[in-house]
Amino acid sequence: MEIIRVTGKNKLEGEVQLQGSKNSALPILAAAVSVNGISVIHNCPSLTDVDAAIKILEHIGCHVSRQNSTVVIDSTDVDRCDIPQHLMHEMRSSIVFLGPLLSRFGSACVSTPGGCEIGLRPIDLHLSSMRKMGAVITEDSGVLNCSCNGRLQGSKIVLSFPSVGATENIMIAAATAKGTTVLINAAREPEIRDLAVYLNNCGAKIKGAGEGTVVIEGVKQLHSVEHSVIPDRIIASTFMAAAAVTGGKVLIKGVVPSHITPVISTFEEAGCRVDTGASRLYICAPKKLNRVKTIRTMPYPGFPTDSQAIVMSMLCLAKGTSVIVENIFENRYRHVHELRKLGAKIDVEGKIAIVEGVDTFKAAHVCAPDLRGGAALVVAGLAADGLTEIENIKLIDRGCQDIEKLLRSLGADIVRVNAV
Ligand code: EPZ
Numbered sequence: 001m002e003i004i005r006v007t008g009k010n011k012l013e014g015e016v017q018l019q020g021s022k023n024s025a026l027p028i029l030a031a032a033v034s035v036n037g038i039s040v041i042h043n044c045p046s047l048t049d050v051d052a053a054i055k056i057l058e059h060i061g062c063h064v065s066r067q068n069s070t071v072v073i074d075s076t077d078v079d080r081c082d083i084p085q086h087l088m089h090e091m092r093s094s095i096v097f098l099g100p101l102l103s104r105f106g107s108a109c110v111s112t113p114g115g116c117e118i119g120l121r122p123i124d125l126h127l128s129s130m131r132k133m134g135a136v137i138t139e140d141s142g143v144l145n146c147s148c149n150g151r152l153q154g155s156k157i158v159l160s161f162p163s164v165g166a167t168e169n170i171m172i173a174a175a176t177a178k179g180t181t182v183l184i185n186a187a188r189e190p191e192i193r194d195l196a197v198y199l200n201n202c203g204a205k206i207k208g209a210g211e212g213t214v215v216i217e218g219v220k221q222l223h224s225v226e227h228s229v230i231p232d233r234i235i236a237s238t239f240m241a242a243a244a245v246t247g248g249k250v251l252i253k254g255v256v257p258s259h260i261t262p263v264i265s266t267f268e269e270a271g272c273r274v275d276t277g278a279s280r281l282y283i284c285a286p287k288k289l290n291r292v293k294t295i296r297t298m299p300y301p302g303f304p305t306d307s308q309a310i311v312m313s314m315l316c317l318a319k320g321t322s323v324i325v326e327n328i329f330e331n332r333y334r335h336v337h338e339l340r341k342l343g344a345k346i347d348v349e350g351k352i353a354i355v356e357g358v359d360t361f362k363a364a365h366v367c368a369p370d371l372r373g374g375a376a377l378v379v380a381g382l383a384a385d386g387l388t389e390i391e392n393i394k395l396i397d398r399g400c401q402d403i404e405k406l407l408r409s410l411g412a413d414i415v416r417v418n419a420v
Contacts, residue, residue, distance in 0.1 A: 099173030154179030291320030335373030
């Protein structure tokens with residue numbers, strides 16, 4: 001079993017190139033099923049979740065090749081509309097194959113998805129939206145049998161919550177549905193806009209992506225396309241936190257600063273100097289971080305829930321007490337138990353976490369509870385006195401490309417080893 005070993009207190013300095021966005025690449029890979037041709041996707045990160053998406057594509061008959069960060073998907077010969085449970089369970093984003101399969105075949109057989117255990121993560125919004133577009137969906141012991149006679153039907157859909165995944169499923173399904181779909185209360189994340197750019201370059205007619213109302217006029221067919229995935233804004237916040245906890249100075253290249261405005265202001269409130277330019281961000285940390293009064297996670301453009309654990313790790317070392325309110329997922333504090341092993345002082349009351357700053361972390365043996373919680377433990381280990389060991393790092397590999405190599409290039413004393 002692989003673990004990460006990190007000896008803390010090295011100041012991080014230097015520059016790092018940001019990976020492509022996991023949460024943009026995954027829905028685009030799923031959308032490639034709707035394209036009757038070839039999709040060339042550049043800046044696709046090398047992650048186990050991307051591997052899982054490629055396994056699904058190959059299972060249904062796509063020909064997929066990969067050259068460094070470019071993935072080429074030929075969907076001309078897709079011939080299956082079922083995804084076996086073991087492939088569905090590998091990640092959450094597998095549910096976003098439902099829309100493309102229904103739009104391509106008029107039927108689909110999938111099961112409930114996997115993904116980080118940060119809450120119940122129901123898929124009711126996905127299913128009710130597909131039903132609104134004419135799909136008949138029956139569930140039998142976790143297996144969803146879906147069909148629509150011929151093509152899905154454009155419809156007016158109002159989401160009770162701006163779900164990222166449901167927005168993606170609807171946009172992809174509606175792109176080749178009959179008629180027009182008006183999606184109200186859509187998710188506004190940058191990854192939604194990136195998916196719409198990809199689909200429109202395939203010939204779709206999508207307007208308003210990234211705003212609250214998206215209008216999709218169905219077209220008959222989507223054609224071959226070349227696309228470059230946007231940078232990963234959450235990994236940007238991860239490297240910012242790594243610099244912040246070590247009193248470091250790091251230049252992050254390839255970032256889109258406007259994608260992380262609330263994150264930047266949080267780091268500035270914590271006492272960091274943050275300079276941004278076109279696709280670059282320079283962060284210079286203070287000797288001692290200030291507390292941040294309150295952080296509330298919200299749908300975009302609010303503070304991203306995916307950066308919550310990483311920023312909590314940083315605030316454990318601040319002067320004073322910070323308050324975090326996790327409004328998106330009901331079980332997204334599983335990293336608190338692990339941070340406490342490192343000496344953190346955190347109280348959790350429902351969705352509120354009260355983080356009392358301590359002088360330093362003490363090294364410990366900890367276990368990644370999920371992707372972002374695992375990244376938060378790596379950040380904490382960078383600042384801890386002594387050698388911290390982190391297990392269950394396969395969860396970190398789902399979303400962080402080469403994390404220990406990149407941190408080592410910034411001066412961290414960190415390795416990945418095989419522990420018996
Ligand atoms: C996406 O998950 C991201 N994953 C998550 O990132 C991210 O945290 C989340 O959006 C919110 O930004 C990918 O893009 C692969 P949601 P998703 O549907 O689509 C509830 C990471 O670490 N909900 O916006 O699953 C749900 O339970 C991951 O990279 C329903 O109730 O998120 C949650 O409370 C973690 N019914 C809230 O909405 C539904 O049908 C937000 O979920 C769907 C969602």
